[in-house]
Amino acid sequence: MTQIKLGFAPTRRNIFSADAAIEYADLTRDKLNQMGVDYVDIKEINDDGLLYDDEGMEKIAAKFQAAHIDGLFLANENFGTEYECARLAKKLNVPVLLWGPKDEAPAADGSRLRDTQCGLFAIGKVLRRFNVPFTYLVNVAIDDPEFERGVNDFIKVCNIVKTFKNTRILQVGPRPFDFWSTMVNEGELLEKFNISLSPIPLEELVKEIHRLQDENNPEIQKTMDYLKEIADVEISDQDLNMVAALKIALSNKMKEYGCNAGAIQCWTALQDEIGILPYASESLLQDEGTPVTCETDIHGVISELLVEAATMDDEKAIFADVNCRHPENKNGELLQHLGVFPYSTAKNKPILPKSHFVFDFPGSVGFEAKDGEYTLCRFDGDHGEYKLLLGNAKTCDGPYEQGTYAWLQFANLNRFETKLVYGPYIHHMAAVRADVVPVLYEACKYLGVTPDFYDPIEDDVKAYLRGDIKSIVTKEEN
DSSP states (O other): OOOOEEEEEEEOOTTSOHHHHHHHHHHHHHHHHHHTOEEEOOTTTSSSOOBOSHHHHHHHHHHHHHHTOSEEEEEESSSOOHHHHHHHHHHHOSOEEEEOOOOOOOOTTSOOSOOHHHHHHHHHHHHHHTTOOOEEOOSOOTTSHHHHHHHHHHHHHHHHHHHHHTOEEEEESOOOTTOGGGOOOHHHHHHHHOOEEEEEOHHHHHHHHHHHHHTTOHHHHHHHHHHHHHSEEOSOHHHHHHHHHHHHHHHHHHHHTTOSEEEEOOSSHHHHHHSSOSHHHHHHHHHTTOOEESTTOHHHHHHHHHHHHTTTTOSOOEEEEEEEEOSSOTTEEEEEESSOSOGGGBSSOOEEOSOOSSOSSSOOOBEEBOOSEEEEEEEEEETTEEEEEEEEEEEOOOOOOSSEEEEEEOSOHHHHHHHHHHSSOOSEEEEESSOOHHHHHHHHHHHTOEEEESSSOHHHHHHHHHTSSSSOOOOOOO
8 A cells, every 4th residue: 555654844934923833833733643643743743743943944954854754744823934844845855735724813902823825825935935835725724524535645656656756667678669758868857757667688578488388387377367357368278378478587587676667669579579469467466556558658557657657656557559549439549559558458358269360470469448437648858958747638439449448538639639749749648537637746846847738628627736626627628
């Protein structure tokens, strides 16, 4: 289960009531406890358990760094000390959530205890001066539903950032010659984003496969039995043995090189070496949360990691070619692949067919993906600029297709198609059965990536993040 740890730093300013700030900090703690949020507290730092001076800030920073927090929650419990908030955030270099509880009405004598909203304006300004990106949760009461939703969305943002900044990708073989569209700048990915590649030759993977088979590794039979349980297997046991061995070999190599994902030169040298396509094996890895993409699409597997992280890894992403328009629905589009979709995303029982019309080899997978509303995501870039293409589409009826597939209906297919053609994107897309566009959009400010929508929904996304609307709904166009 994915766990994100927040550093909770409630703050106050001396001119306003310390007692009121302490009271509201404790109320905030109670709410976070009710929500089951994993957080590091600062109650022992000083008598107030609040951030307001340099001495406390240094102690808080040291504690949060030692705890390896994934995000900082600045809760402004009265006016707040803006420069201490900014100093702390700058030291920690993690996503920052800024919020303060709504002020109560003035007392009968006209006095006020907290002036929280005014302090939020000050903290926001000083965070900008320190070049600290932050997420603002609007000035609502602790028990308002917007508070809980905002905190949970921020946790998802932290998971996206944590995943992105700790990604290492196993690259098995160079990209296929014909796929110039999947070339990447390895040095730039490391320099800009701390994303590193672990390239190995295809022969190293094949050697590991044969080692597993020669030793009759028990995981091979276990994997074969599992595939026969979840799918209709039409291929021979010999080929199924190779599917299982390939899956285990890829998993072993990812562990050996400390990778959380992979990309493989899926054709055609692989078939010459082991006689199968890799897709049935990749589908197993997808379900285990270690996605592997084809055609050595490095940017594609990054897209998968991001969109899954946005769901707190509760949903597995499908990875597909954007193939062709629907024969009747003008806004319908086929997303298809020879496999790769996780088995858990199947609408019907998967099959492992003897071959696919594209390649006359075993190792592909066939099923239609589950119905629903999907978020589509593509991380890509060129000329030193990187973007994240975002949007939604929902499943629709369409003709049967070999391989793993889904027919998706867009609000306006022309907009989506044009985005892919003009780029910097290609025909590979990650999609997950959840609406996580807003949290991906918010995460971009921490990733150094430009969010890019194929539908004109940015105002709606901002309205959602402000708490003005409950969800993003892209309306169909006639």
